[in-house]
Amino acid sequence: MKADVFDPRALREALGAFPTAVTVITASDPADRPVGFTANSFTSVSLDPPLLLVCLANTARDYPAMTAAEHFAINILSETQKDVSIKFARPLEDRFAAVDWARGPNGCPIFAQVAAWFECSMHDVIEAGDHAMMVGRVTAFESSGLNGLGYARGGYFAPSVAARANSSAAGGEIGAVGVLERHGALVPLGHQNAAGGDPATTLASQLERLGLSVHDWFSLLDL
DSSP states (O other): OOTTOOOHHHHHHHHTTSOEEOEEEEEEOTTSOEEEEEEOOEEEEEETTEEEEEEEETTOTTHHHHHHOSEEEEEEOBTTOHHHHHHHTSOOSOTTTTSOEEEOTTSOEEETTOSEEEEEEEEEEEEETTEEEEEEEEEEEEEOSOOBOEEETTEEEOHHHHHHHHHHHHTTSEEEEEEEEETTEEEEEEEEOSTTOOHHHHHHHHHHHTTOOTTSOOEEEEO
C-alpha cells in the first residue's frame, strides 16, 4: 500500500479539526441565473494584489458555470445563517428563493445580513485533484461587523456564544466546555470552576434545566 493512501473518512475527520468560517460562493450562469454553493475551503491569498481562493469539487452541479464565470462572490455567513448554509449545501432546485439577496457591482448574488462579502474577478482556475481552486481578485467588498458562523468537526458553532461563556469562566463562575445544538439554537454548556466539582453532575443539572435528560440524543461540539 502506498504511503499516501488514506482512509477518506479518517482524513476528512482529521481535516475537520481545523475550525473555519462558513461561506456561500455565488455567481451567474451563462443565462444570468444565480448559482451558488456552501464552502468552508476559503482563504485569503494576497493583499497586494488582493487575491483570495475557494475550492470547488469537480462533481459539483454548478462546476461548469462557476469555473467559467468572469466574476464570483464570497458571502461569509453570520452566526444566524446556519439555515442558509444547509440550504446551499443541498441539491435544491431554487435555493435563492428563500434568501434575501441582491446583485453586486459585477452582478454576483450578495446576501443580506452576512458577516462580510467579497466580489471578485476570476484570476485563475487551478485543477487540483478532485477539486478546482478558484482564485479571485477582489473588486468590491463590505464588512458588516457581525460575527461569522463557524464550522469544525462536522458541526456548526457560534463564536459569540463561546466568547460569552469564556468571559463567565474568567469571572470564576461558569466556564464553557462546549456548545449544545438544540433545534437549530446554540446553547453554551459549562463546568463549575470550584475545586472538587463533579463535571458529570453539573452537566446533568444543566441538561435538566433545558428539559433534557442525560439519555437524550444531542450534539456536543467541543471547543
